[in-house]
Amino acid sequence: MRHCDHHVPEAAAELGDSGEAQPQPFEVPPIAANEEVAVHEHLSPGLSHGIDMVYSWPRAMVNRNRVAAQADEAVIIRTREERELERITRPDVQAVIYSPPALPAWFTALAAAVRNGSFRIPRTILSNASADELRNWLGAHLPTGGLDPEVHAALQQDIISLVDRLGVTTGAVRFMLRILTGTPNTECGFHVDTVPPRAPTWGLMRLYNGAGTAYVDPSNVISMDAVYRYLSRRERLARERVAARDDPTASAHLERAIAQLDAERAFLKQPSDVHLAPAGSIVAFKHIDIRLHWSHHPTAMAWIHCSPMEGEPRLLVNVTAWAPGLARRGTHESAR
Numbered sequence: 001m002r003h004c005d006h007h008v009p010e011a012a013a014e015l016g017d018s019g020e021a022q023p024q025p026f027e028v029p030p031i032a033a034n035e036e037v038a039v040h041e042h043l044s045p046g047l048s049h050g051i052d053m054v055y056s057w058p059r060a061m062v063n064r065n066r067v068a069a070q071a072d073e074a075v076i077i078r079t080r081e082e083r084e085l086e087r088i089t090r091p092d093v094q095a096v097i098y099s100p101p102a103l104p105a106w107f108t109a110l111a112a113a114v115r116n117g118s119f120r121i122p123r124t125i126l127s128n129a130s131a132d133e134l135r136n137w138l139g140a141h142l143p144t145g146g147l148d149p150e151v152h153a154a155l156q157q158d159i160i161s162l163v164d165r166l167g168v169t170t171g172a173v174r175f176m177l178r179i180l181t182g183t184p185n186t187e188c189g190f191h192v193d194t195v196p197p198r199a200p201t202w203g204l205m206r207l208y209n210g211a212g213t214a215y216v217d218p219s220n221v222i223s224m225d226a227v228y229r230y231l232s233r234r235e236r237l238a239r240e241r242v243a244a245r246d247d248p249t250a251s252a253h254l255e256r257a258i259a260q261l262d263a264e265r266a267f268l269k270q271p272s273d274v275h276l277a278p279a280g281s282i283v284a285f286k287h288i289d290i291r292l293h294w295s296h297h298p299t300a301m302a303w304i305h306c307s308p309m310e311g312e313p314r315l316l317v318n319v320t321a322w323a324p325g326l327a328r329r330g331t332h333e334s335a336r
């Protein structure tokens with residue numbers, strides 16, 4: 001099974017039941033090199049780096065399932081105030097994008113090491129882990145390639161600070177951390193990220209370098225039905241492209257079909273109105289409980305975003321709280 005940068009593999013939902021004291025790292029195979037072909041020429045013109053407070057209230061959608069009672073007013077907050085990240089706890093806030101006014105100097109050195117390939121980390125997921133366990137794992141396993149000791153230490157601390165922030169705000173004591181370096185490709189288009197059943201639905205993502213993550217304002221979304229129609233078709237085309245990889249003609253046809261689908265963005269009222277969470281930003285955003293994926297849920301419940309399809313390798317970290325119902329330990333632990 002293949003996954004976007006920060007999709008939760010469905011298997012990860014089972015790991016927390018082990019009650020093991022140590023986090024359970026596993027690697028997800030990287031996307032094939034022959035798919036790292038970027039054809040997304042229509043993405044750039046509409047991108048925006050707007051850093052301000054933006055509120056959007058889309059039309060109420062027709063809800064036909066058990067989440068129908070939840071409000072559909074969706075808000076994305078773009079801010080330079082770090083404390084605003086906490087507003088993701090509000091039901092109507094789909095995402096908070098915090099762009100620091102200035103980035104620490106070590107970001108530049110880290111970006112260079114990721115860009116030139118000296119710092120690499122395979123797609124790794126650590127689930128059902130406490131902050132201390134994550135700290136220990138990072139201390140033992142975070143690659144050092146291409147990084148001066150101070151940069152390596154700063155990166156570790158920065159990742160742990162994401163975990164600590166999530167713990168303080170949610171009260172969670174166990175987490176899922178996803179980390180990878182990867183070259184952008186066209187495997188995934190716009191999508192929503194998922195969390196295991198019953199897990200808290202918001203998490204933090206930090207993109208350390210490279211092209212930013214594209215996203216759309218909820219007021220621009222026609223409906224989640226339209227989003228899922230696009231996503232379903234795109235995933236089918238991507239699967240067909242994998243199956244046809246030894247057939248150049250079929251592959252080229254599918255590549256064009258995917259590019260066209262991405263360019264049309266038929267789920268948007270204004271297809272060119274796409275924004276960008278830039279490198280260095282921290283994004284607090286709503287994930288969808290995997291049980292509600294593909295359902296008629298309100299737009300406010302999940303951030304609709306798209307990783308870049310071309311550009312330099314990027315380092316990405318995503319942290320979510322581990323589902324309280326899945327963890328057997330931790331009642332004695334305190335949030336950090």
Ligand SMILES: [Fe+2]
Nearest residue numbers: 004006007193
């Ligand atoms: Fe994602």
